[in-house]
Amino acid sequence: MDAVFKPRRWTPSVAIVFALGLALGFAICQLKSVDFPSATRNLIRNEVAEKSLIQMSRDKELNSSLAKELLLRVEEMEARKMSEDVRVLCWVMTTPENHEEKAVHVKATWGRHCNKLIFISNEEDESLPALKLPGVFNSSLGRQGLWSKTVAAFKYVYQNCSGEYDWVMKADDDTYVIVENLRKMLLPYSPEDPIYFGSRFRRFTPDGFMSGGAGFVLSKEAVRRVVTEAFDGKHKDCKLSTYESEADDVLIAQCLYPVGVKIGESRDALGRNRFFPFDSEWHTHPHNKDSKDWWYWDYIWWPSDETVDNCSDEVISFHYMDKFKMYMMEYLVYHVRPFGVRHLQKYDLEAAKRITEKENAIKS
Numbered sequence: 001m002d003a004v005f006k007p008r009r010w011t012p013s014v015a016i017v018f019a020l021g022l023a024l025g026f027a028i029c030q031l032k033s034v035d036f037p038s039a040t041r042n043l044i045r046n047e048v049a050e051k052s053l054i055q056m057s058r059d060k061e062l063n064s065s066l067a068k069e070l071l072l073r074v075e076e077m078e079a080r081k082m083s084e085d086v087r088v089l090c091w092v093m094t095t096p097e098n099h100e101e102k103a104v105h106v107k108a109t110w111g112r113h114c115n116k117l118i119f120i121s122n123e124e125d126e127s128l129p130a131l132k133l134p135g136v137f138n139s140s141l142g143r144q145g146l147w148s149k150t151v152a153a154f155k156y157v158y159q160n161c162s163g164e165y166d167w168v169m170k171a172d173d174d175t176y177v178i179v180e181n182l183r184k185m186l187l188p189y190s191p192e193d194p195i196y197f198g199s200r201f202r203r204f205t206p207d208g209f210m211s212g213g214a215g216f217v218l219s220k221e222a223v224r225r226v227v228t229e230a231f232d233g234k235h236k237d238c239k240l241s242t243y244e245s246e247a248d249d250v251l252i253a254q255c256l257y258p259v260g261v262k263i264g265e266s267r268d269a270l271g272r273n274r275f276f277p278f279d280s281e282w283h284t285h286p287h288n289k290d291s292k293d294w295w296y297w298d299y300i301w302w303p304s305d306e307t308v309d310n311c312s313d314e315v316i317s318f319h320y321m322d323k324f325k326m327y328m329m330e331y332l333v334y335h336v337r338p339f340g341v342r343h344l345q346k347y348d349l350e351a352a353k354r355i356t357e358k359e360n361a362i363k364s
Contacts, residue, residue: 079180083115086183088217089165090114091153093146093248094130094173096123102173103128105323109330113179116164120153131156146212146248151231151240154218158227166191168223171215176280176321176329181314182217185266185274191220194261199275199317200301204250205257208301211277212249213319222261230255272312273304279320280329284308 090111094103103119107128111117119130122145133152136145150170157168167186171177189195196218198210210216218226230238238255266274276283277296304310321329 079183082180082183082187086186087115087164087166088169088179088182088186089116089118089157089161089167090169090171090177090179091118091120091157092171092173092175093149093153094119094121096121096125098173099125099128099130102323103130105326106171106173106175109326110177110179113177114169116161118153118157118161119173120149120156147251150248150252154223155227155231158223162220166220167217168220169215169217170212171317172213172319174321175213175215175317175319176326177215177317178315178333181274182316184314185316186217189219189264193219194221194225194259195219195264196222196256196261197264197266197275199273199277200263200266201249201299202301203299205253207253207257207263209250209253210263211275211319214275214277215317215319216249216252216275218256218261222256225259225261226252226255229259235259266316267302268312268314270312271302272310273302274312274314274316276311276315276318278318279325280318281325282320283318284311 092103092106092111099119099121103121104127107117107119119125119128120136121128121130121132122136124130124132133149133156136148136152153170154168157165169177169179169182185197196210196216198216199214200208201211202208229235231240233240235255235258237258239251268274273283318325318329
């Protein structure tokens, strides 16, 4: 049977609900007719606008984060591919007293980014491992005998690791190297060209020499030439007899020069340095540097005001980096990703022009 609508009887409770509804409706109508002060209206609008901006910011941040993550993944893929195309063997100069104090921290930080890592010392140490090679001057004095280690190391690399590298990076156990930036700098060059790079100093050869502490990198052909043509004792300028010497950076330059190994341009497109002979604090801090009569100012090849503006965005090395600075650098380089900071280098043509003018003035 079809349902029949029956009107509800008027009761006191219904009357109360009706009255309350009527009163509430009247109150709402009255509120609508009230003109809120303009400050109140603006406050409401601002709150709505602020919420909209926050949401927009969140959306933008999300999109930006996704884009940055994608770009980071692309860069990581390029870096992995580059590590196959630009193979860097790193050999590190150390001493027995520094195996635990310094060398282990190289191994734990930047050394693991090399294609192959070798430590050259005065004593064997399987934990690193560190090699004591034939011909190394056996001295308990820290820096004495650096040249003998250098000669022995390049001979060992050439004779035992020739199929494992395109470039050989020599560093000290207190040098910090950003290997990925090193590979990027080397990418345009052929390892078959006799060339080497580093922090360029004046004196001792017509082309100068590379600071040992900042590290220097030799092409495969440069390694071949220095071992087979310079270390054979036929060049009088290549002083193999001074094995106890600590001036390994000068002596290697004097062996590379006569066999035709060229010095490469180690600076970036703006003329800013990539290799640094002192620690990151000294080269980036804006304080006044040491007196201009200090040896450093006479030795540096290119003019420099030694501020952060002289440091490349693609820096490769710093020297005198203790273990604390090494771990801090490792964290800052490989973990920190500042939001909104673009790492794409913008070239200042005017700055580049000024640098070129300074260089030309020095040459003339």
